[in-house]
Amino acid sequence: MRLKNRKIIVTAAAQGIGKAVALAFAREGAEVLATDVNSEKIQDLDNINQNLSTSVLDATNKESVEKFCETINEVDILFHAVGFVHHGTILECDSEEFYNSININIYSAYLMSKNLLPKMLKKNKGNIIIVSSAASNVKGAPNRFIYGTTKAALNGFVKAMAADYVKQGIRCNAILPGTVETPSWEGRVAMADDPIQARKDFINRQAMGRLAQPEEIASLAVYLASDESDFVTGTLNLIDGGWTL
Numbered sequence: 001m002r003l004k005n006r007k008i009i010v011t012a013a014a015q016g017i018g019k020a021v022a023l024a025f026a027r028e029g030a031e032v033l034a035t036d037v038n039s040e041k042i043q044d045l046d047n048i049n050q051n052l053s054t055s056v057l058d059a060t061n062k063e064s065v066e067k068f069c070e071t072i073n074e075v076d077i078l079f080h081a082v083g084f085v086h087h088g089t090i091l092e093c094d095s096e097e098f099y100n101s102i103n104i105n106i107y108s109a110y111l112m113s114k115n116l117l118p119k120m121l122k123k124n125k126g127n128i129i130i131v132s133s134a135a136s137n138v139k140g141a142p143n144r145f146i147y148g149t150t151k152a153a154l155n156g157f158v159k160a161m162a163a164d165y166v167k168q169g170i171r172c173n174a175i176l177p178g179t180v181e182t183p184s185w186e187g188r189v190a191m192a193d194d195p196i197q198a199r200k201d202f203i204n205r206q207a208m209g210r211l212a213q214p215e216e217i218a219s220l221a222v223y224l225a226s227d228e229s230d231f232v233t234g235t236l237n238l239i240d241g242g243w244t245l
């Protein structure tokens with residue numbers, strides 16, 4: 001019960017990391033509002049845990065985010081997991097793809113944080129956790145041009161937010177996973193020219209020789225959400241099986 005009675009909003013909670021984190025938060029006693037743009041899949045989380053409720057939310061839509069946040073009276077923690085992996089170099093990333101990744105990966109974090117932060121400031125306590133990536137300013141990964149660029153921006157976002165609000169009881173930290181076995185990762189493997197080789201390559205680049213499970217990311221998220229990490233802000237928390245060693 002490390003998060004007893006905490007009110008937490010999780011984005012991108014229908015699958016993968018967001019889902020594992022929402023379930024872990026609920027198991028730790030938090031009151032979790034799990035959101036996702038996928039209206040069918042997010043409903044799968046209904047009735048799993050009495051601490052967990054769901055809502056459909058496109059975190060890139062300004063009006064939707066504003067409307068959603070107006071319905072929130074109190075929030076302690078935002079866990080923001082929305083993200084999209086574009087495959088390719090700069091020459092394979094056209095303007096539409098460029099702005100699409102900025103929109104999904106950065107603008108969604110801006111919208112969610114901007115609209116929930118005033119509710120945290122009212123209590124002089126709040127906690128924002130953003131899912132970034134080791135593929136960012138930490139590690140240049142091939143064919144991850146705009147993905148790595150946007151995740152590097154999120155690392156700056158977290159530092160800037162932490163610096164601006166440290167005196168007002170707000171913490172802001174990032175989680176930087178290596179490769180995590182999630183449905184979208186399975187999709188990226190399936191799309192590769194040689195999926196069997198692609199799977200091997202993904203696994204081998206982690207020094208530990210395996211992928212992370214979403215539940216391992218959730219363990220770090222619980223720590224960052226809890227008071228155990230009360231002295232921690234502005235940090236970029238790598239969890240990458242040694243990929244960036």
Ligand SMILES: NC(=O)c1ccc[n+]([C@@H]2O[C@H](COP(=O)([O-])OP(=O)(O)OC[C@H]3O[C@@H](n4cnc5c(N)ncnc54)[C@H](O)[C@@H]3O)[C@@H](O)[C@H]2O)c1
Nearest residue numbers: 012014016017037038058059081082083177179180182184
């Ligand atoms: N899987 C990995 O290997 C890995 C590694 C590093 C970082 N990450 C990051 O972790 C986060 C989650 O990735 P994942 O692989 O667990 O998830 P995923 O890609 O399997 O699932 C993403 C979820 O986000 C939802 N979503 C997409 N656009 C949305 C929007 N506009 N508003 C609300 N929800 C939206 C989708 O419906 C889906 O449920 C992402 O930010 C990703 O970049 C993942």
